[in-house]
Amino acid sequence: MASKKYLLLAAFITLFSSFGVKAQDGGNSGMYRGGGYDFSDTTLIPEKRLPQQKDFLNNQYDFPAQPRNQWEVGISGGLLNVSGDVKSRSIFNRAVKPMNTMGFGLSVRKAWGYVLSTRVQFIHGSASGYNWQRATGYLGHSSPWESLGYTGGVYYNYKTTINELSIQLVAAVNNLKFHRARNKVSYYGIFGLGAVTYNTKIDALDGSGARYNFASVGSGLTGNAYDNRKDITKELKALFDGNYETDGEAHSDRGKLAGGTLRGMYTFGAGAQIRLSKKLSLQIEDK
8 A cells, every 4th residue: 555545525514704894884775785795795895995895885986895805614524535455445335443434624714716715624534444355465575464473365454544734725616607696506626735644554363362264254155256255345344353453564764743654745626515504505525
């Protein structure tokens, strides 16, 4: 698993906040106030743009001032997967412990206009998985399996604990809708840079500290392993205790932080933001 790609399918609950500036409302009773907008409301206008807004309200300028860009605070949760040589598991494909396949995050986002914004995001979680194929490729490579005395076929498995901090550029792809007051759904893309730490463990010993009897897995089945992969998966899920007590292979030439391997990273993805109310939205995202 030297090369890893982290995917997080997340649902965000976000809160918007803005800082008001007190000002005298205009007296134009014919001002349009539909679609969630009230152009006569000056509380969202920065002080430096108030002269333009007042001219607009007094019918002395054709366009209202641009409102203050908003801040957004979000919490997230979802499935965390590692794309590698060991199959990632989740609640949908027989994870040993479903909570070992989840990620959670916090984010703060600042808009810079109608299209671009920046977001700082922290994600903590774990990904886990195992293969249904028996393997002997660890022999002769100073692997944890060999160090524990295994000499035959084993079933590779892992649990990786991940901490990620990144700053991202978020671009809305459909935010400019001049023929409607407000988008109910906004689609966006993401690109960011940051740092990640990961710490990988394997489940090589049972609850009593003994090696697993992998030779018993699938012993009562007929046919090849591929045809029996579902039954083998069921047996492995029942066999593993899910404690992940043994250190996995790691990159000794890379930096360490808080017990994990530290490395730079980039992230990209896409999502959809569904506006639930003026201050609340739901985001569905994959990155």
